[in-house]
Amino acid sequence: MTSVMWFRRDLRGHDNEALAAACADGPCVPLFVLDPVFLERAGPARLWFLFGALESLNDTLGGTLVVRAGDPVEVVPAVAHEAAAEAVYVAKDFAPYGRRRDMAVAAVLKKSGVRLGGVGSPYAVEPGSVTKDDGSPYAVFTPFYKRWSPLLTPLGESDPLHSLLVAPGAVRTQPLPPRPKLDVELPTPTETAAHERWEWFADNALSGYYEKRNTPGIDGTSKLSMYLRFGLLHPKQLIADLVIDGTKATKDHEHFRSELCWREFYADVLFHQPNTAWENLQSKMVAMRVDTDGRAKARFEKWCRGETGYPIVDAGMRQLLRTGWMHNRMRMITASFLVKDLHLPWQWGARHFMRHLVDGDIASNNHGWQWTAGTGTDAAPYFRIFNPQSQSEKFDPNGTYIREFVPELADCPTRQIHFPGAGGFAGYATPMVDHSVEREESLARYKAVSGK
């Protein structure tokens, strides 16, 4: 029986359960659809990485990858028809757009007697599987993590039989669009590079991860998020290498696994409440006053460009624009600044991040934003207002990170670098707002909706 393997967030040839299932059925046509919905929202860095990953996948599959642009609801059935396929295999998608799209594709395929088969997912444990005893979902991370851990299963034997891939030319394909020109060098978008980065991290930085993961000026986190986003790596591959036995020596491994679980937690929250992609999870926060007028828009532009006059915030925003990635601590600091110092809607910031982050993921991004904005799953929500100056002193004590991304401050003395202030440092912006004033404003707005 011929089948189509429709790749989406699983751009790898190895340890790919859906590909293995497709090849086990007989000849298989591997397909990727260039969906305009994704292409329109993604910035150049994301596209560069995606197109590179597709080139690499095509090489892994011996040049057999079929690429077609258009609405998947039309393209997938058309390719299935051309290939005379009886089934289309996918790794299941749990995000709101993906679920709607897959239901629409399945309905059209069904009319021609073709089955859409979901095998595996981008997660170690599928969203929707971790529930309380009464079957309801978790809204808080720690109990979710406790339930998630025992559900982990090892990777199956799933290396596909590439010999069963249909020879190139059997189904019409189109060239991949050229990769956008970038000023920076992004990580190599191949499965091999993903494994090499993991090996480097496991050998050099995993030990000490618990302490170092908060320091943006050092290479102390895995930087695997973009590989996980596009599925060049699967989390089960990483979890299989971790040593978890509860002893002190494995604390870093355990913590790394818990970070992987945050990704799964947010996917689960979004699966159960798809509306929370763009709506506040905590409904009482809908009444919270946010600014959206002309002045707010001008402030937003400054934040996007990294010209707030707060060095740590500007360094984060410029790291995003320059590298397509931002350190987790910096994502929290810059997000807090947008919501609690500028009083702008978190959705504005989330959209900007989604465009520029190569790892942009609707669940992790939008719920990371909601956590920081105090509208989401954080149990200690709105009172957590990051002070940019003290965050900078604590997590970038020597100003290493700031100097890397804010060249105007390259020669600024360390004692001044965390907050040059109104007096300023030659060539660097003066603070666009006064943090202590805006903090009070934020708390007053919160009190108006919560009474606290």
Ligand SMILES: Cc1cc2nc3c(=O)[nH]c(=O)nc-3n(C[C@H](O)[C@H](O)[C@H](O)COP(=O)(O)OP(=O)(O)OC[C@H]3O[C@@H](n4cnc5c(N)ncnc54)[C@H](O)[C@@H]3O)c2cc1C
């Ligand atoms: C406002 C905001 C927006 C974010 N947007 C995204 C996003 O679009 N895509 C994304 O993958 N992550 C996002 N995160 C989570 C986190 O910042 C990144 O996953 C992390 O910085 C990626 O770097 P790393 O691979 O070196 O992480 P590591 O510290 O090495 O962690 C390993 C992996 O665990 C997962 N992980 C770690 N922390 C988190 C977390 N807090 N939430 C969810 N998963 C986590 C990621 O898959 C990461 O690759 C966001 C966080 C915030 C606060």
